[in-house]
Amino acid sequence: MLLPPMEAKWYKAEKIIPIEKVRDLKERYVIRNLRILDPAQDRDVAGDLLISDGLIEAIEPGLPQHLDAIEIDGTGKWIFPGLVDMHVHLREPGGEDSETIETGLKAAIAGGITTVGVMPNTSPPMDSPESVLNLIQAAELCGYANVVPVPCVTRGRSGRELVNFDDLHQDGVSAFTDDGDPVHDSGLLLDALNAVYEFDGVIIEHPEVTDLAGGSVNRGTVSRRLGARGIPCAAETADVARCMEIASNSHGHLHLTHLSLPRSVELARAECFHSADVTIDVTPHHIALSEEAVMEHGTMAKMNPPLRSALQRKSLAEMVKSGMVDAIASDHAPHARYKKEGSLGEAAFGIAGLETLLPITLEILSGLQMPVIRILHLLSCGPARILGIPVPVMEPGRKADLVLFDPEAEYRLSQTGSFSKSVNTPFYERKLKGRVEAVWMGRVIYRDGKFAN
Numbered sequence: 001m002l003l004p005p006m007e008a009k010w011y012k013a014e015k016i017i018p019i020e021k022v023r024d025l026k027e028r029y030v031i032r033n034l035r036i037l038d039p040a041q042d043r044d045v046a047g048d049l050l051i052s053d054g055l056i057e058a059i060e061p062g063l064p065q066h067l068d069a070i071e072i073d074g075t076g077k078w079i080f081p082g083l084v085d086m087h088v089h090l091r092e093p094g095g096e097d098s099e100t101i102e103t104g105l106k107a108a109i110a111g112g113i114t115t116v117g118v119m120p121n122t123s124p125p126m127d128s129p130e131s132v133l134n135l136i137q138a139a140e141l142c143g144y145a146n147v148v149p150v151p152c153v154t155r156g157r158s159g160r161e162l163v164n165f166d167d168l169h170q171d172g173v174s175a176f177t178d179d180g181d182p183v184h185d186s187g188l189l190l191d192a193l194n195a196v197y198e199f200d201g202v203i204i205e206h207p208e209v210t211d212l213a214g215g216s217v218n219r220g221t222v223s224r225r226l227g228a229r230g231i232p233c234a235a236e237t238a239d240v241a242r243c244m245e246i247a248s249n250s251h252g253h254l255h256l257t258h259l260s261l262p263r264s265v266e267l268a269r270a271e272c273f274h275s276a277d278v279t280i281d282v283t284p285h286h287i288a289l290s291e292e293a294v295m296e297h298g299t300m301a302k303m304n305p306p307l308r309s310a311l312q313r314k315s316l317a318e319m320v321k322s323g324m325v326d327a328i329a330s331d332h333a334p335h336a337r338y339k340k341e342g343s344l345g346e347a348a349f350g351i352a353g354l355e356t357l358l359p360i361t362l363e364i365l366s367g368l369q370m371p372v373i374r375i376l377h378l379l380s381c382g383p384a385r386i387l388g389i390p391v392p393v394m395e396p397g398r399k400a401d402l403v404l405f406d407p408e409a410e411y412r413l414s415q416t417g418s419f420s421k422s423v424n425t426p427f428y429e430r431k432l433k434g435r436v437e438a439v440w441m442g443r444v445i446y447r448d449g450k451f452a453n
């Protein structure tokens with residue numbers, strides 16, 4: 001799909017040319033009067049940016065005019081490196097009625113995410129070099145966000161036998177998970193941690209005692225009010241404790257994902273486990289919503305782990321602000337409409353989250369007076385380090401992997417439309433603040449709600 005002619009607000013009148021022509025020329029852009037946010041260098045400055053042939057050429061205030069460059073007025077806008085979302089379910093193969101690689105990666109770009117860690121709980125599960133290669137090739141064919149395949153820890157996600165880590169690592173894979181389920185077998189989890197230590201890899205663990213889970217919402221006031229079966233906090237915290245004990249017996253890197261409880265974070269950061277190499281992430285929805293959201297949004301607020309009490313939500317957000325958490329990840333879990341219909345007990349767990357990751361995270365953490373540069377760190381450098389990929393940096397000579405963002409734009413996802421195939425989100429009608437205006441991945445691939453190809 002080709003973009004329509006550029007809008008005047010973007011370009012000086014004499015520079016209005018269609019994007020296909022722009023690509024024929026050597027692409028050069030000068031974006032002026034920006035707020036430049038580079039979390040890797042803890043840099044938050046005002047200035048101009050020159051992008052030339054897909055690379056950042058200069059970052060400084062008052063750049064001279066370049067006659068062959070397209071001028072963009074960035075007044076009031078932010079620019080920062082493309083975000084890294086380390087926990088995304090793309091559903092393909094096997095779940096294409098909910099999401100495809102193409103629709104998921106488009107939704108990522110629209111959300112300012114240029115790199116996506118792809119979970120392996122597809123059908124069949126991603127547990128072999130072939131399945132990893134299939135994902136990479138399919139994603140390259142689409143040409144949207146980059147993918148970081150995160151294949152299974154155990155063959156077929158069966159929890160019985162470890163995958164061949166070395167074979168997968170030879171294909172560039174460093175992170176593994178059985179997400180959707182924990183690795184129940186503690187012996188296998190320990191062996192897996194020791195195996196990935198050999199190449200500086202990571203095991204991403206979904207902490208859950210499934211014997212205790214078996215409900216649809218948090219066990220508390222809302223489950224009582226609805227007469228629904230509740231999931232107790234111990235379903236998460238007991239497994240976090242087990243994982244921490246195991247990680248303490250290995251040098252391997254363990255990452256605990258989508259922690260929903262302050263107690264889980266406390267355990268992961270407890271002094272007695274200081275020798276363990278453990279990192280953690282939380283989701284935007286667990287710091288934004290409490291279990292009360294189930295009363296308003298029904299199955300759209302059903303997720304695993306469930307939304308917790310108002311007090312726990314608040315404490316979790318405060319812990320993120322105080323620096324106890326390494327990353328924020330969407331846990332993007334798209335589901336076709338029919339999978340979210342029916343009763344709370346029957347509906348699938350999980351919400352779509354790529355397009356709301358940034359605005360919701362900013363809303364909650366900026367509301368706690370957390371500096372924007374630190375918030376962006378949790379959405380780019382933190383997850384990149386965990387996945388073992390290069391940390392995005394903004395400096396001359398680097399690829400222009402950049403997001404132009406309007407922090408004041410207000411909209412609802414329901415009005416702008418979603419690029420994801422599924423809109424199972426409690427944030428669908430929420431007033432969101434802050435919108436991605438354009439994304440460069442070398443060249444401009446997204447602008448004002450449209451893709452360049």
Ligand SMILES: [Zn+2]
Nearest residue numbers: 179180206258
């Ligand atoms: Zn999970």
